[in-house]
Amino acid sequence: MLTMTHTALHKIKVHSMEAYPEECCGILLGSENKGSKEVLDVLRIDNAKGENRTRRFLITPADYRRAEAEAEAERLEVIGFYHSHPDHPAMPSQFDLDHAWPSCSYVIASVEERVPCVVRSWVLKDDRSAFEEEPLESLREDSYRRIKTASTRAIRR
């Protein structure tokens, strides 16, 4: 299960729309507990791909390193990545599969004629044979804050 606020989901959709017809990409920062992940921040990354940007994206090692440092400073973790599929379903391609990292959530937003449509999340199977879909839930900020406050209290105890 991957949860994120409406705001985080909105940021991904807006980025997908603005990048259209090219693919956008970014990094999900948050926390993971017993297989359940929550996105607490979304980092926009410039698509570093020099060509074929309508069907390819690239996040460089330098961008990844910067995101991991930023996450650590906020006591968060890099828990996954997002990218858009312009005029294409929100399902991982063979190219996505061939380049996937384990343990991470791969959020894919489909955009049709500049309108963001479906957003789904996927995780690589341990044997690298395929992606499995993970449930994605977005929560209103107030209910999210309530959950966060409760979990922060639980951690402090």
Next chain:
Amino acid sequence: MSTKVMIPTPLRAYTEKKDVVLLEGNTVGDLLNQLTNTYAPLRRHLFDDQGLLRSFVNVYVNDEDIRYLQKEQTRVTDQDTVSIIPSIAGGKENEQ
């Protein structure tokens, strides 16, 4: 002689959540072999079926990408820090 190897978040599930592992060896290849011998499931994520480092796996010695050094034969000392750093690539299927 132990060299510090930094593990990125996506791989920590395979290293008992450790972000740093101390390994012994004279070259980057020695360290990666020891790493994947210790944590066997890591191998398939770092290396392809031909035993080559996957294209999206970047290994740095201090701040230098080993592709611009001597690749896996790059020599290391206990003063060096080796980092495994992801690049993230993907995208929809080929356009028709």
